[in-house]
Amino acid sequence: MDVDRRSGPLRLTSTSDVTRTKNSSRRVFNGGTLAVILLPLVLHAQGGPSYTTYGTFNEVLQGSGARYPALIRVSDPQPGGKPAYTGFFFYQCLQFDTSRRYLLAMKVYFQNRLVQSFDRADIGFVDLKNQFQWTKIGESTAWNWQQGARLQWRPGSEEIVWNDRSDDGEQYVCRVYDFRTRKKRTLPRPIYDLSPDGATALTHDFERMKHAGTDYVGIEDKYRDQIAPRETGVWKINMNTGSAQLIMSLDKMAAIAYPRGLPASGGLYFFREGWNPSGTRFVAFIKDPANNLFEAYSMTANGTDVRYFYQNPSHHSWRDEDHIIDFGKHAPPDGGPPQNGFFLFKDDGTGRAQGILWTVDFDGHNSYVPNSGNDWIISDTYSLNGFQYLFLYHMPTKRFVPLARLKSTAGQGIHRVDLHPRLSRDGKIVSIDATHEGLGRQMYIMDISHIVDNPPSRVTR
Numbered sequence: 268m269d270v271d272r273r274s275g276p277l278r279l280t281s282t283s284d285v286t287r288t289k290n291s292s293r294r295v296f297n298g299g300t301l302a303v304i305l306l307p308l309v310l311h312a313q314g315g316p317s318y319t320t321y322g323t324f325n326e327v328l329q330g331s332g333a334r335y336p337a338l339i340r341v342s343d344p345q346p347g348g349k350p351a352y353t354g355f356f357f358y359q360c361l362q363f364d365t366s367r368r369y370l371l372a373m374k375v376y377f378q379n380r381l382v383q384s385f386d387r388a389d390i391g392f393v394d395l396k397n398q399f400q401w402t403k404i405g406e407s408t409a410w411n412w413q414q415g416a417r418l419q420w421r422p423g424s425e426e427i428v429w430n431d432r433s434d435d436g437e438q439y440v441c442r443v444y445d446f447r448t449r450k451k452r453t454l455p456r457p458i459y460d461l462s463p464d465g466a467t468a469l470t471h472d473f474e475r476m477k478h479a480g481t482d483y484v485g486i487e488d489k490y491r492d493q494i495a496p497r498e499t500g501v502w503k504i505n506m507n508t509g510s511a512q513l514i515m516s517l518d519k520m521a522a523i524a525y526p527r528g529l530p531a532s533g534g535l536y537f538f539r540e541g542w543n544p545s546g547t548r549f550v551a552f553i554k555d556p557a558n559n560l561f562e563a564y565s566m567t568a569n570g571t572d573v574r575y576f577y578q579n580p581s582h583h584s585w586r587d588e589d590h591i592i593d594f595g596k597h598a599p600p601d602g603g604p605p606q607n608g609f610f611l612f613k614d615d616g617t618g619r620a621q622g623i624l625w626t627v628d629f630d631g632h633n634s635y636v637p638n639s640g641n642d643w644i645i646s647d648t649y650s651l652n653g654f655q656y657l658f659l660y661h662m663p664t665k666r667f668v669p670l671a672r673l674k675s676t677a678g679q680g681i682h683r684v685d686l687h688p689r690l691s692r693d694g695k696i697v698s699i700d701a702t703h704e705g706l707g708r709q710m711y712i713m714d715i716s717h718i719v720d721n722p723p724s725r726v727t728r
Contacts, residue, residue: 320666320723324627327658328651333669338713341370341399344706352378352708353401354700356415358632358687359541359584361461362698364420364446367691368396370698370712371427373407373415378707379678382411384436384485390418390429395712404444407431409457409473412681413480417458421506422465428506430457430473432485439473439483441504454509456502459539462546467568468504469549470511471537475499478538478554480681494555495521495535501551501570514570520553523573524560533557543585548572548614550591552580563593565614574616582632586641589614590621594630599623609633609646625660632687636719637694643719645697647686650675655686657699659715664723670713673703684708694719 319334321327342353353374355362362371374389388410391403409430410416418429425446433440433453441454458468474488490496497518502511517535524535539552550565563580566573576591583593591612596605597620608626612619629648636643636659644660657671677684684707686699695716700708 318668318718320661320664320668322666324625324667327656327667327669330669330672333672335669335671336713336715336718338671338673338701338711340704340709340711341393341395342372342374342710343399343401344704344709346401349376350707351376353710354415354684354708355418355687355689355698355710356410356700357413357417358689359634360417360419360689361422361692362419362689363691363696364425365692367693367696368394369446370395370710371418371420372401372710373410373418373429374401374403375410379682382484384408384432386410388416390416390427390442392427393710404449405429405431405442405451407442408436408485409439409483411481411483412683413685419461421461422463424465426465428458428461430483436485439486441468443506454504454506456504456509456511458504458506460541460549461506462542462568463544464546466506467546468506469540469542469551470502470504471540472499475534475536476538477534477536477556481538491534494529494533501537501540503568503570514568515551515566515573520564520573523564524553524555524562530555530558533560535560539580541583541585543588543614545588547588550576550580550583550585550614574614575618576614577610577612577618577620581630584633584635584644586611586635592624592633592644594627594633624662625665632685634688634690637690637692639694639719642722643694645670645688645690645715647688647699649685650677650683655701655703657686657688657697657713659718661723666723668718668723670697670715671699671701673701675702676705677702677708 351374353372370393388407389403390405394400407416409432416429421428427444429442431442439457441458443452459470461468473483474486476482495517497516500516503514504511521535533555535555538554540549542549548565550563552563554561562578563576565576579595581594583591585591594609596607597610598605600620607628609624610620611622613621631646631648633646635641642662648656655673655675659668684700684702689698697713699711
């Protein structure tokens, strides 16, 4: 397949299904000169290009002999001659529709400064079968650099949802757009995580959340002088009616997190929620920076049967109904001093790690690849010596598959641009945000079907 790199978005000269791009020989980077010569294992997928596997994460960083799949830009960095910065801004939300044709995105027109209450982002989608055409469907003034506007497809429907401020600017809301009818409606609260069946959403008060780079601006926290107000906390929203129920208030959560009584000062808030695969329980992160509290708890869909999960949560991914993986510094299951790595935790209230997948000093945004039987995990890194890494990990063989080594040209701190890998619903295509072309935040896709459909053999261990 030919690739056209003219001034607009990177375009395919054929409008056939994007999965055909696996036959392209285009590379992103070939890597730098290495002082150590490594011998990677190169596997040849039947009917597709070969790929590389490594036995350690350090080999992923060194990248000796790595064969990276083609990476294709699907966003236009200068529509109408005006710079634009396009991405999804986070991960673990449904970005692809069921057909893998329509890819949700948010577009902004500045970078490397704080978001102001008047800054509007454009909400829309990219048509992967029509020259990556961009269609705008709405706007938002409730967004941030690290999690966007919580844009996502609603499971079990053809609705697209995202957060915004109300027309009078007095409250955060959720906009709902029907992809087929183009009708819009508004829910009276913003959303954070949608249940697997799309019936309900979990959310918290974004006015109160102050985690760097993930807060919204423009509305003050009315309870800012209280450590743990009883009027707010985790809400469950009916996605059809918009009715909301407070299922775990901050004062109830504080009684669990501070069994010896509230501290004299501080400010407890919920930071993140995430449903398990069946929607029967969810994990919730709580923070009180003034008192060095950062912990994960789980509870039922109604806010009952609260269990301690683990400390210092980062980027979690549910493996199944009862287990989560996350990065952190924890004691290994077999004893010994705490170490950094990706750990497996069971939702049993003990807070102890049940296993360690791999040891590494670098956090990332991990997800289990859909339809792989939990054999595959995809993740990334922050900028390491100026480069960001995208990779797969194959659980049965404990092999790493390098997918990309990309130069970071973004700002630092909250203005960084994380790759935040998002997978199509069948697990065959990955989408990322990246800055390696020097164009600011842009959006890219990569076909990984030849890898996940042809996993490494157990004999390669």
